[in-house]
Amino acid sequence: xxxxxxxxxxxxxxxxxxxxxxxxxxxxxxxxxxxxxxxxxxxxxxxxxxxxxxxxxxxxxxxxxxxxxxxxxxxxxxxxxxxxxxxxxxxxxxxxxxxxxxxxxxxxxxxxxxxxxxxxxxxxx
Numbered sequence: 645x646x647x648x649x650x651x652x653x654x655x656x657x658x659x660x661x662x663x664x665x666x667x668x669x670x671x672x673x674x675x676x677x678x679x680x681x682x683x684x685x686x687x688x689x690x691x692x693x694x695x696x697x698x699x700x701x702x703x704x705x706x707x708x709x710x711x712x713x714x715x716x717x718x719x720x721x722x723x724x725x726x727x728x729x730x731x732x733x734x735x736x737x738x739x740x741x742x743x744x745x746x747x748x749x750x751x752x753x754x755x756x757x758x759x760x761x762x763x764x765x766x767x768x769x
Contacts, residue, residue, distance in 0.1 A: 646670040646758045648740045653763030656730055660767070664725040666740030666760055674698075677746050678716055678723040681753055682736035682765075689739065691751035693725060703750060708734075730767045737762040 652664040666678070679694040693704045693714040702714055713726040723740060741756035749755055 648758055648760035650740050650760045650763040653765045655766040658767055658769050660730050661728045664738055666723045668721045673721040676742040679741045680725045681739045684736045689753050694750045696746050732767050732769045735767050737764050
């Protein structure tokens with residue numbers, strides 16, 4: 645049974661930082677690209693960042709480029725999202741996701757095979 649367990653969410657003031665982590669189990673971690681998405685109530689879930697199988701290819705949404713950093717730890721089967729210079733519009737539930745096939749359509753949420761339950765991030769002004 646595949647499980648993706650997110651942690652690290654919380655409340656922070658604008659300009660602050662948070663680090664999200666996602667620990668994967670029940671899958672071959674090295675065979676999956678790992679992504680982060682976020683969702684605000686009433687809106688669609690949107691792509692934030694992705695890292696490929698080896699960690700050699702990383703992509704970000706334009707809205708977080710230069711502020712967020714995705715990384716993966718193969719020893720711990722963990723993918724992390726370091727979020728710096730947070731803004732109020734970063735407030736959302738953040739979801740970890742895994743996909744077996746890498747392609748240029750990495751931002752499409754329906755192409756991901758597994759999802760975590762999410763962790764909430766709140767940024768106040």
